[in-house]
Amino acid sequence: MESEREKTGIPKKTIYRLSLYHRCLSKLCENGLETVSSSALAKAAGVGASQLRRDISHVGQFGTRGLGYQVEELRIAIREALGREHLQPVILVGAGNLGCALLRYGGFQKEGFEVVGAFDAVPEAVLQKEIGVPLYGPEKLDSFIAQKGVKLAILCVPAENAQEVANDLVLSGIQGILNFSPTVLQVPDKVTVNNVDLALELENVSFFIGKDDEESNA
Amino acid sequence: MESEREKTGIPKKTIYRLSLYHRCLSKLCENGLETVSSSALAKAAGVGASQLRRDISHVGQFGTRGLGYQVEELRIAIREALGREHLQPVILVGAGNLGCALLRYGGFQKEGFEVVGAFDAVPEAVLQKEIGVPLYGPEKLDSFIAQKGVKLAILCVPAENAQEVANDLVLSGIQGILNFSPTVLQVPDKVTVNNVDLALELENVSFFIGKDDEESNA
DNA sequence: TCGTGTGAAGACGTTCACAGCT
DNA sequence: AGCTGTGAACGTCTTCACACGA
Incomplete structure (x- = not known):
């Protein structure tokens, strides 16, 4: 009866969490952080690291193995994936x-x-x-x-x-x-x-x- | 990481919907209805009939086959299951x-x-x-x-x-x-x-x- | 016949665990 | 060594389909 996730292939729950990550990333950005690991970001968002990586993989591949994600880059990628580029x-x-x-x-x-x-x-x-x-x-x-x-x-x-x-x-x-x-x-x-x-x-x-x-x- | 559904064995999502059914039943009650079928109640709650029956089965067996549910009886049963008997x-x-x-x-x-x-x-x-x-x-x-x-x-x-x-x-x-x-x-x-x-x-x-x-x- | 209750199947989401890159 | 990305296992929720009772 309920069929969400039209077109994009991204599950509704993931969309929800991506918004959350986006907000966390903005905060990190303000604090001047440049990179962040999946586990650190996951903790900030209150989810598991594994789930966060899976969620982000729906958007694309942004991480650098051994290092983590570029905060600003990831933030923009998520913003675009969410279609929130414009007011x-x-x-x-x-x-x-x-x-x-x-x-x-x-x-x-x-x-x-x-x-x-x-x-x-x-x-x-x-x-x-x-x-x-x-x-x-x-x-x-x-x-x-x-x-x-x-x-x-x-x-x-x-x-x-x-x-x-x-x-x-x-x-x-x-x-x-x-x-x-x-x-x-x-x-x-x-x-x-x-x-x-x-x-x-x-x-x-x-x-x-x-x-x-x-x-x-x- | 997230483990809901402590003790009762009723899934969190079901709890959510039970509240919804409860509200719908109250409305039916006010309208003087005495019985309601799973499909009618489901429609009112915006869910599938099958899902509604499954949800209710977590609370107990209340329906009369071939007829439906007693509105008032079901309402009280759900209220109790939700622990909302008292203010x-x-x-x-x-x-x-x-x-x-x-x-x-x-x-x-x-x-x-x-x-x-x-x-x-x-x-x-x-x-x-x-x-x-x-x-x-x-x-x-x-x-x-x-x-x-x-x-x-x-x-x-x-x-x-x-x-x-x-x-x-x-x-x-x-x-x-x-x-x-x-x-x-x-x-x-x-x-x-x-x-x-x-x-x-x-x-x-x-x-x-x-x-x-x-x-x-x- | 009508409608519930439920085993079984299916869809979906999450977590594990590890290969592979830096 | 550290951390990502992901196949595969797992668990959970939903839907189907039908046996059974009224």
């Missing part, structure tokens, strides 16, 4: 609690995304100033997406409206949705959806604590 | 943008969690009123956790402080952390960490769009 415009739909927090959150910009517009059913003028991004009503969605050629949307509307809004987004040409609503979105195959389900994630942590109760001895 | 107290650390948004976010309460306290390096009194939860400075952390017996924490501090704060949490007895900081936390094995990495998630969506560019024909 990518994003819109955010649903400027409620979470939506506004995300707008103020600097992490997206830092990783090469630009939130170019926000949309809400009730676009309050006050907000506009606070979030530093143009805020529109739903009627502007379609033309905005077409005009700016936006392909990515962050969806933060209440669960009740999520599917409806998602439909509009897809019709307007959005190809990827980062969905924060606790809803299973129904979209065409060509559209990618990643769900960030906060409550589910908390439930998951909750499950794994207490299980290890009588395992206090390492 | 679980949670603290939130880092009442910045995201932290505050999460405090106002109703989703956790809805799924049976109670945010009993919030902590921030600079606990502004104004905020206190806005978020509806007691807000303390870091010095109160330890005693609060001990006193209330809290095991779960939501971590929303800046990346720079995340590891340091996590250390404190672990020392104070926290056993599970839902981490929103873009950092790989180093914690003892007995502590469970789930990372919600917003930028990474967006990067991931971004990767999978455009790949399917010339795949518009289904």
